[in-house]
């Protein structure tokens with residue numbers, strides 16, 4: 162028990178770039194005992210001057226801590242750094258905090274398993290500047306016991322949210338959320354491109370675009386309920402009406418820098434549903 166209490170406060174941060182630097186600073190500010198390692202050692206000097214312990218190797222940093230955070234560019238770097246760890250890391254927890262695919266997360270979990278360390282994968286839904294604020298969310302998946310053991314430490318960084326015991330759950334959740342952002346933001350960019358090319362004032366247009374995005378946000382609970390219950394009421398339009406608008410948009414966006422946003426397969430899917438006699442259903446039927 163005493164060991165567990167002590168372990169919560171000893172953290173190694175492997176990689177002190179934008180995210181790793183913000184993580185280490187936040188942990189230091191909350192009084193944690195932080196060891197840092199960075200491939201380019203002089204980039205960690207500011208953190209050392211702020212109170213972090215420098216480490217000459219990944220193995221030494223990992224040996225000094227019970228919670229080992231990998232804050233690297235990508236999983237290729239993670240795989241390379243994990244291969245430099247010692248073989249016995251039992252009673253330690255490794256958290257990989259970088260953006261990647263479900264396959265990346267599963268592979269990292271498999272690589273960690275023989276060391277005896279618990280594995281947690283993290284999806285960072287925050288910027289370095291927001292680290293440690295109430296607006297920051299970091300998603301975690303993998304060992305629930307390790308997550309709970311280190312909850313106090315992880316809470317220094319964000320509102321920690323455990324999303325499942327499968328090691329890839331956080332990566333899937335994280336990428337799906339990035340998808341929501343990209344689809345909405347690129348939809349906005351396509352709209353701005355369209356009106357600007359037509360000589361319409363984009364500032365004047367932006368109010369109506371914001372209202373439109375608000376409709377998507379307001380409809381989230383209803384859309385989720387439809388998807389969960391597999392019931393697809395027509396809502397503001399049925400599939401036959403949606404198909405007309407989608408075809409107009411495909412024509413309007415033809416040849417544009419950002420393409421049509423994947424509307425061609427959407428139109429094909431709606432056509433198939435209509436052919437199956439489901440033309441009076443709503444748009445959520447497309448994922449049914």
Ligand SMILES: NC(=O)c1ccc[n+]([C@@H]2O[C@H](COP(=O)([O-])OP(=O)(O)OC[C@H]3O[C@@H](n4cnc5c(N)ncnc54)[C@H](OP(=O)(O)O)[C@@H]3O)[C@@H](O)[C@H]2O)c1
Pocket residue numbers: 175176177178179180181199200201202204232233234235237238241242258259260261285286287288289
């Ligand atoms: N920055 C953001 O706003 C943000 C937001 C959400 C998620 N993320 C994700 O968080 C992760 C880290 O992003 P970041 O912005 O902190 O990146 P970054 O500032 O570029 O830092 C990358 C870190 O990885 C290290 N590194 C890269 N390749 C390495 C290798 N082969 N071996 C050892 N160390 C290596 C770098 O070391 P050197 O100093 O030696 O180059 C540096 O410490 C990424 O997966 C990113 O997608 C970032």
